[in-house]
Amino acid sequence: MKKINLGIRFIILVTVFISLTSGSIAQVTLNCESGNRGIEQGNCWGFGATSYSNTANIVIDGSWSVRTNSLTNMSPSACWVKTPWMLVGSGNITFQARLDGNGNGAEVKRILVAYIPYVEGASYGEGTPVQFFVYDFPAFNVSTIRDISVPLPAVIQNSDVAYKFWISFVGKGGSQRAYADNFVFPGTYWSDIANSCLPRKVIKDADADGVSDVNDNYPNDPYRAYNSYYPSQTTYGTLAFEDSWPNRADYDLNDLVVNYRFNTVTNAKNNVVELIGNIVTRASGASYKNGFGYQLDGIAPDKIIGVSGNRTEGSTIVTLQSNGLEANQQFAHCIVFDDFFKIMKHPGSGTGINTSPGVPFVPYDTLTVTLKFIDNGVLAPGGAVPISALSPDKLNFYMIVNQQRGVEVHLADRVPTDMANKALFGTGSDDSDLAKGKYYKTTQNLPYAINVLQGFDYPIEKESIDAAYLHFVEWAYKKGAEFPDWCDKKPGYRNGPKVY
Amino acid sequence: MKTPLFLLVLLALAAFTSCSKEFEVPSTPPANLSELRASPDFTWNTGKTVEIDITGLPTPEPVFSTLTISLDDGSNIYQAMHNINTNTRLSVVVPYISDSLNIRFGSNRYTLPVMSGKVVFSFIPVVQD
Structure with missing residues (x-):
């Protein structure tokens, strides 16, 4: 049977068979054919002073078998194989074993079988092993493969609590090793790989969305499960723009300054439910009425149901479609605000807001702008957006200069939107080369905006960064x-x- | 004799001029921004995109749990339901100075170094025979 399955090596390593025709027969098996003991360890098997060997003519079956160190120690902790946690069934444990090496001086070569009960709080959850079977090799003949069958103790059969089996290889005298293979343990695999290989537990999932409460950021909301933050849950990034594009900038980088933090809310299927942006308006060292928005590069507008929290009321430069995104754009477009001065009021003196020392400080404002992708489980017309398609680098921030919709200032080398006036590229100090993917840089390759992920304090008016x-x-x-x-x-x- | 030599010099000068369009980092650091000529491939970003390559663990049946990637301060920058037996490639943006990321699958936790913009991780434990 083993050779039939060589093409799907790992699949048969730890297998649970359920026969619908003869009741429920479950087995946990180990045949080593992965050739990589790490795969079994990852699946919660344990190995002590044992490895996998593919030495020709010595392996018991297929290409690989378990090989022990020399059996010169009678301690069961010397050389062993340990199963994952199991719910034990009924019948016999079976496996094959043989000795390898010169039998000179050999006195005892033995296999011990024990079960280990689960004890909460114990190291690895393992209680005291209970040995219940001993097999002595009747001779030290290396060519004989022994078929070993181990009756299960009645006390653990068909139990609803978890046990491990511990197969130890011990010996005295000589230097022979043992090979073993084709382990079959009656019962059901019951280790939780995701929980340090401890026995499986009933998972609390109040909203039944498939995400355990302990991992669910919304344990009582079946439509939401996870928060993923950019740049982080506790900090804000800072975007700082020059509004002189395409002309030369003075590089005080304070013509528009906003902080940002985004939370991508996803459901148990890893689809984006909402993109929540906290946008903090900080400064505008300009008299220009600058706007701010972002494009989701590669995300079609029909993937979004609606936008809330942005400030474009009364705008004469922005046309919105029914879902609140800007119209006539290939990709989803959120105009956060079309005019900074709608959000923060000029203090009455100085240039702009919060850039000139000695001028009254205007408290920051925070806009919470939400793009809804799924509404109570109902997708947008364009279908779902997996979180893998909305990584933070899809956020293409830009400023709209002084109510001129076509004058956009993006971060260096970020693509302009469909509304940008392409005729401005290459004029003034701008050295954009669309064919080379160079955007919004000068001939010195200087940008017109920067994104400081960890946030920063911008320069005062007319002081270069x-x-x-x-x-x-x-x-x-x-x-x-x-x-x-x-x-x-x-x-x-x-x-x-x-x-x- | 003088004329051909003069032409050679002119040709060499022309060749030098045509090559000079390629970007070269100035040998002396600029004193200020107006003297700076930055590299064309410089992103001007204080964050960096990190590619995370995760090798799955072969299992007989799917094992799902929550995969979380977090920064040193514990902030979750990526969370998703994940099947441990799938190979995955993720992209995250982290502060430039981040030199490690934390990965959690269920209750299993790992701290991994960011090297050359990549994090490479396998759910298959490394064993030495």
């Missing part, structure tokens, strides 16, 4: 290899008065 952050230029010059922490509050890293 390199004057505020003393290692910024070195960071860029070395392509990020040096001073990746250029924006940290470390001594010698920044010129404090030039940082807002």
Whole structure:
């Protein structure tokens, strides 16, 4: 039977057979044909001073068998194979074994079989082993394969609690090893690979969505299961823009400053239910009425049911479709706000908001913008979006400059949207080369916006970022290899008065 | 004799000029931003995309549990239901300075180094015979 299955090696390693015709007959088996003991260990088998061998003419069956170290120790802990946790059935344990090597000096070569009860809190959950079977090799003849059959003790048969079986190979005298193969244990595999190989337990799942309560961020909501954060659950990233594009920038990078944190909410099928963005408006060192939005690169607009929490009311530059996304776009497009000054009011003095020292500080505002992909289990017309299709790098942030819809400023090398005025590329200081995938960079390859994942304090008005952050230029010059922490509050890293 | 030599010099100069369009990192660090000529492939991003390659564990039947990837501060950046016997490739964006990621499958936890923008992990334990 073993040779028939060589093509699907691992599938037959630990197999549960259920026969519908003769009642329920379950077996846990080990035939070593994976050739990799690690696979069995991953499936909760245990091995002590035993390995897999494919030595020709010595393996018992197929290509691989268990091989022990030399049997020169009578302790059952010397050389052994241990099953995963099982619900024991009835019948006999069976396996094959033979000796290998010169039998000179051999006195005893023996196999011990024990069961191990599960004890909560014990190391690996293992209670004290109970030995119930001994097999002595009747001779030290290496050519004879022994078929060993072990009756199960009545006390553990058909039990509803978990046991392991422990097969030990012991001996005294000589240096012979043992080979063993084709282990068959009556019963049902009962280890939980996902829980340190401990016995399976009844999983609490209040909303019955298939995600255990302990892992479910929404244990009472069958339509939601997980939160995945970007950049993190506890921090915000910062986006800082120059609004002079395509002309030369002054690089104070404060013409629009927002913090962001996104939570991708998914269900038990790993489909995106919502994308929740917390957008914190911080500063606008400009008189321009700048807007802000993001495109989900590669995600069609019909994948989204609706948008809430954004601020585009009364907009004259943005046309929304029925689901709240911007119309006439190939990809899903959320305009978070079309005019910064709708969100934060100018304090009455200084240029813009929160960029000039000595000018009254305007408290930040936070918009919670939600894109709904699935509504109470009902998909959008375009179907489901798996989380694998919505990784954070799909977020293509941009600024809309001063109510000119076609004037977008994206992060370096991020594609413009369908609404961008392509005629502006290559004008002014912009050196975009669409054929080469170069966007929103100058001839010096400088960007017009940056994304600081760990967040940062932007420069004050008219102070270039390199004057505020003393290692910024070195960071860029070395392509990020040096001073990746250029924006940290470390001594010698920044010129404090030039940082807002 | 002088004329051909002059032409050679001109040709060499022309060849040099045509090659100079390729980007070269200036040998001396720029003093400020206006002197900076950055590499065309520099992303200007303080985050980095990390590719996570996960090798599944062959099992006789699917084993599902929650796969979580988190940062050092414990923040979950990826969570999904996962079958341990499938090979998976994920992409996450982490702060540039992150040099390790935590992976949890059910109650099993692993801390893995980020090396050259990659995390390589196998659910098959390594054994030495």
